[in-house]
Amino acid sequence: MATQQGTALITGASTGIGxxxxxxxxxxxxxxxxxxxxxxxxxxxxxQLATETGVNVRIVxxxxxxxxxxxxxxxxxxxxxxxxxxxxxxxxxTLEPLKAADVHKxxxxxxxxxxxxxxxxxxxxPGLLARGHGAIINIASVMSQMVQPGxxxxxxxxxYLLHFSQALAKEVEGTGVQIQAVLPGATRTExxxxxxxxxxxxxxxxxxxxxxLVDAALVGFDQKELVTIPSLPDAGDWQRLLDxxxxxxxxxxxxxxxxRYTP
Ligand SMILES: NC(=O)C1=CN([C@@H]2O[C@H](COP(=O)(O)OP(=O)(O)OC[C@H]3O[C@@H](n4cnc5c(N)ncnc54)[C@H](OP(=O)(O)O)[C@@H]3O)[C@@H](O)[C@H]2O)C=CC1
Ligand SMILES: N[C@@H](C=O)C(=O)O
Numbered sequence: 001m002a003t004q005q006g007t008a009l010i011t012g013a014s015t016g017i018g019x020x021x022x023x024x025x026x027x028x029x030x031x032x033x034x035x036x037x038x039x040x041x042x043x044x045x046x047x048q049l050a051t052e053t054g055v056n057v058r059i060v061x062x063x064x065x066x067x068x069x070x071x072x073x074x075x076x077x078x079x080x081x082x083x084x085x086x087x088x089x090x091x092x093x094t095l096e097p098l099k100a101a102d103v104h105k106x107x108x109x110x111x112x113x114x115x116x117x118x119x120x121x122x123x124x125x126p127g128l129l130a131r132g133h134g135a136i137i138n139i140a141s142v143m144s145q146m147v148q149p150g151x152x153x154x155x156x157x158x159x160y161l162l163h164f165s166q167a168l169a170k171e172v173e174g175t176g177v178q179i180q181a182v183l184p185g186a187t188r189t190e191x192x193x194x195x196x197x198x199x200x201x202x203x204x205x206x207x208x209x210x211x212x213l214v215d216a217a218l219v220g221f222d223q224k225e226l227v228t229i230p231s232l233p234d235a236g237d238w239q240r241l242l243d244x245x246x247x248x249x250x251x252x253x254x255x256x257x258x259x260r261y262t263p
Contacts, residue, residue: 003055006084006134009033009077009124011064011116014041016189017139018089020214022049022057030085031056035073037063064090064116065108074123081131086124088117088161089139093154096196106153113157118164128177135178137221138165142185142229158183162227169226178224182217184208185231 008025012018014036022032026049034042034057042059050057060076062069077083091113094101121136128134143151144158165181172179186192186207192199199207213230220228229238 003029003031005029005031007031007033007056007080007082008085008087009035009073009083009120010087010089011035011073011120012090014038014045016191017184017187017210017214018087019045020210021087021089021137024214024218025085025087026053026055026057029053029055031058031082033058033060033076033080033083035060035062035064036090037061065111070116070119074119077120077124078127081127083124083127084131084134085137086120086135087137087139088120089137090116091139091157091191093141093143093191093195095150095154097150098152101153109153110157113154114160117161121164121168125172125177129172129175132176134176135180135221136165136168137180137182137217138162140165140181140183142183142231144183166226178221179226180217180221181227182220183227183229184213184217185229187213 005028008021008030010018010021010025010032013022013032013034015038018036022034022045026032032046032049032055034046036042039059039061042061046057046059049055060073062073064070064073077086092109094105094109117138121138124134124136128136138161140161141155141158143155144162146155148155162181162183165179169179186199186202187210188199188207189210208231216230217228220230227238232238
């Protein structure tokens with residue numbers, strides 16, 4: 001029997017932040033659709049959560065850099081009327097200077113971190129709007145705010161996801177559909193063992209445990225926050241950044257160049 005909370009589809013649910021969302025959303029009573037490439041890990045998590053909570057858990061083995069696999073997930077999102085939450089979480093992080101990076105790897109990262117969440121949001125949105133409720137949660141990163149060497153592409157993909165979420169939230173205002181962008185800082189997951197920076201090289205005071213991260217993000221979700229930065233002590237700091245950007249708006253497009261560009 002379907003749950004009243006509806007079904008949450010989580011990408012990158014086999015480990016880390018995605019697996020932790022799966023745990024929390026199952027305990028909140030959501031049925032789940034878990035998406036990732038590692039079938040054995042998905043199956044083990046699905047069995048565990050179904051036993052623990054009694055919710056219905058399905059798995060979809062998909063590589064979201066592959067158009068045919070992404071299309072399979074889009075089809076589910078577009079046609080299953082029980083879907084109430086999409087968590088766009090799957091992602092990879094290449095943190096190295098552009099000249100040293102493998103361009104094929106970078107292209108796959110752009111596909112996974114940008115194209116997949118865009119397509120999946122586009123697929124789920126009409127159903128959520130028609131039903132007048134539901135949510136899209138996008139896992140971005142604080143690295144969207146860090147303009148530094150080694151972060152050309154990864155930070156760019158996360159800046160895209162943040163902007164996408166902020167603009168989409170304006171499009172769905174008043175419809176009952178909620179959008180949230182979560183900006184984790186360094187969080188203890190396997191992503192660090194797949195990259196060039198070992199987690200142990202970071203000062204412990206900047207590394208959050210994954211349980212704390214997801215629990216905080218869900219508090220922000222329940223408060224209907226559009227942007228949740230779990231580690232930021234003063235939410236006013238973020239608001240001041242938004243205010244500074246908004247102050248630029250009246251002058252960002254004019255019919256004459258600014259005086260300092262007079263030839
Ligand atoms: N940990 C951190 O410090 C931070 C992480 N983030 C973001 O959080 C998200 C989750 O990362 P995190 O949990 O840390 O990392 P993990 O590496 O632990 O998890 C990544 C998840 O994405 C899945 N995934 C990777 N590639 C693909 C693919 N091609 N197709 C489908 N699924 C894929 C993996 O599963 P599988 O291998 O089975 O496919 C896994 O379930 C990412 O978007 C990351 O950028 C943001 C800020 C900080
Ligand atoms: N380091 C990145 C993930 O691996 C991030 O902080 O987003």
